[in-house]
Amino acid sequence: MPTNALTPSEVIYTSPYKSVHLPRRSIFTHMLGASAVPGIIGGFPAHYPAFIDAVSGASLSRVQLRTLCLQLAHSLLNPPAALAPLHGRPVPTPPTVLIFSPNSLAWPVMLLGAVAAGYRATLANSAYTSTELAHQYTDSQAHLILAYPPLVPVVRKMLKSLGIDGAEINRRIVVADTTWLTGAPELEPGKPAALKGLTRLSELIGRGELVQEVAFPGALADSTVYLCYSSGTTGKPKGVETTHFNITSLLEILRPAFPPLKIGPERGAKGEVVKAYQDALFGVLPFYHIYGAIKLLQYPLSRGVPSVILAKFDPERFCWAVQKYRPTIALIVPPILVVFAKHPAVEKYDMSSLETMFSGAAPLGADLVSAVRKRFLEHGNTVVITQGYGLTETSPTTLLLPKEYALEHVGTTGFLLPNLEARLVSEENGEKTTDIPGAGELWIRGPTVMKGYLNNASATENSITPDGWFKTGDVAVRDKDGYYTIVDRRKELIKYKGFQVPPAELESVLLQHPQIADAAVIGVESKEEATELPRAYVVKAAPDDSLTPAAVQEFVAGRVAQHKKLRGGVVFVDVIPKSAAGKILRRELRERAKTEVVEGRVVRAKL
Incomplete structure (x- = not known):
């Protein structure tokens, strides 16, 4: 309920659920911590299954998972000769590992093993190209990459592009093999030549075991543990600093709903x-x-x-x-x-x-x-x-x-989850955020809001107010019973099947084409696929029939991950609509898109 009779944008809403207790400790302790009671791991019997691999049927119990994580943590803190020393290369404190793999039974071992060691983990889209991966690797200052076998060539190419030589490359990659866990051959074993000289995940198991995890009690729970990358409206994806307390809080406030x-x-x-x-x-x-x-x-x-x-x-x-x-x-x-x-x-x-x-x-x-x-x-x-x-x-x-x-x-x-607060802001700094009656940009405050964007103070300041409100960029309405509905998006981010596609990133790729003078990208709705599709509006540098929509799509497809392809088509225009300050007027393009229809790869006006 609102706490004060203020202007609509100033009303603060709370959850219909009672607030819950939020412990301050490591994520690992929260889920897999040892108990004074024998046979209990993280509050549940140690023999209960934790993860099951659907294809092989192999499983990990809670105690098996805890043991493997503590063994991997030991090897991360006491690496074998093949991984250390790193020729004097400085390793940030705490170190960061990058996980580059599709889902597998090895994933919880890798992720929570890093957490148990007190490390940070940055999670990379397994469809990334070497160029996209390079940004996340360098920005996160990752020192080690845990890579699924078929993805190792992408990692090698990425490291070479950064000027790293062959011997040093081998010290930065761990092959995330899974046969040792599932008993089944790798579905995609990768090319033997690409894996030569590399350390395997299985080789980091059984070398020793931490007595217990790094605990992060009290204020230390505010330490960054995960760096997922979120695409904003401008520039490249930004590293989101998620803390132990963020995650343990989320795990607890989910339970009532x-x-x-x-x-x-x-x-x-x-x-x-x-x-x-x-x-x-x-x-x-x-x-x-x-x-x-x-x-x-x-x-x-x-x-x-x-x-x-x-x-x-x-x-x-x-x-x-x-x-x-x-x-x-x-x-x-x-x-x-x-x-x-x-x-x-x-x-x-x-x-x-x-x-x-x-x-x-x-x-x-x-x-x-x-x-x-x-x-x-x-x-x-x-x-x-x-x-x-x-x-x-x-x-x-x-x-x-x-x-x-x-x-x-x-x-x-x-409903809003417990321990969180919300506002619906319809006007900020004299600018209307939406024309939809009763709606406003959803602002959230609470223990699950990130620490900030890594290495990007200005982006953090633009997203989180001094009093802790995170501006989601999504426009919502709230009915009298407390149900929220997302009705629009203030940010320009495109969502393709749940994946984030930043228009600015695709525009940057398009402008690398010598025959393109200007470009703008928007998301167009596909009711058939229940998603948005990226569509490009392109200004040719000169009249040239050799530049076709298909050619533009293929140019982009070779430089981005699968989910960023221009599936919504390419439209050639004389000029990109922009404000006096030079900002692309995407709303005008979205209105135009309502009158267009895609035929194969060609976008035409509706008749």
Whole structure:
């Protein structure tokens, strides 16, 4: 409820949930800390499963995970000769490791092993090109890269581009192999020549073990632990400094609103164990994205239930895994629901175990929810589809629609989580933030708001007010019952299937083309794919028919990750609309896009 009768932008809203206790300690201690009670790890029995690899069926119990993490932490602090000394190269304090890998059973070992050592971890998109990776590697000052075997050539190319020689390259890469965990051959083993001379993750296990993790008690919990990279409206992606306290706070404030979890083994009529768990979470959210890193990797671990790991989304494999492992909660993004609305795999496999599908990373429309739920109901599954809202800068979740209200409030992003405050700011510094009645830019304050942007004080100052309000850039409305709905975005960021695509970055790439004089990029809605698609408006440097939309798309595609491709098409224009100050008037381009239709790779005006 509002705390004062102030102007609409000054009203401070709080959560309908009571505030919860927020401990100050390491993330590792919070989830996998040892107990005075024998056989208890992080508050739950040590033998409970923590992670299950969907393809191989291999699993890690809580005690196995803790042991492996402490062994990796020991090797990070006492590296083998192949990794140290680093020829006098200064290593920042605390050191930072970069994880460059799709989801695997090795991920929680790598991430939490780094945390146990007191290190920072920066999480890189496994689709990055060497150029994109170079920015994150240098900006984060990472000293070691844990790379999935097929991605090692990208890492080698990146390090060479920075002027690093072959011998030193071998000291900076650890191959994130997985066979030692799964017992199965690598799905993508990588080229042997690229892996020659490199240390493997498996070689860092069993060399010793820390007695306990680096603890970060009290004020030390405000130390940065994760550096996920968030794309802003200008410049290159920025490193978000997320602290131990940010994450442990998020894990605790999620609990009142997230679907309740049944913890422990499933038992038969005579009390015998028929399955090692009752509830399990499942999804293909990439662990390098904070949504996957928290909701799929760390939240279930903090609650004593297992997470089933699958590297990437394939409808057949996804539905097969649901049938095999019987998870009760699936974490998804809207494009997955688009597939579920039509794909025959939904009818081919038994998906009746799913009780909740939780969507995030992009807005979820009511029509899509209704279509998917109707299809599941036709096959006897009463699954509830709900969603939440958050950002990398807020660790991430701030709003969540509880399962019990999902049907009657479909399309909203739910309530504000406990211990958080919100404002809806419709005017800032004399500038209107939105023309939508009753709406305002959502500002969030609370223990999950990031420390700031790494090496970027000006960006931090522009995003966080002196009294702690983070400006999300998203425009929301709030109804009388406290439900929030995101209705627009003040920032210019494009969201393609949950991934961030900064227009400024694509514009910079376009302007490298010798035949392009000016360019602007916007996101255009695709109802078929339930996402935004990047579209470029391009001014030719000179009249030249050799520069075609397809040629521009191919030029960009060779320089960016898959999710940044110009899937929305390319439009040639005489001039890019700009303000007197030179700012691109994207709103004018978005209005223009409403009158255009894409035919293959060609964008034409609607008739």
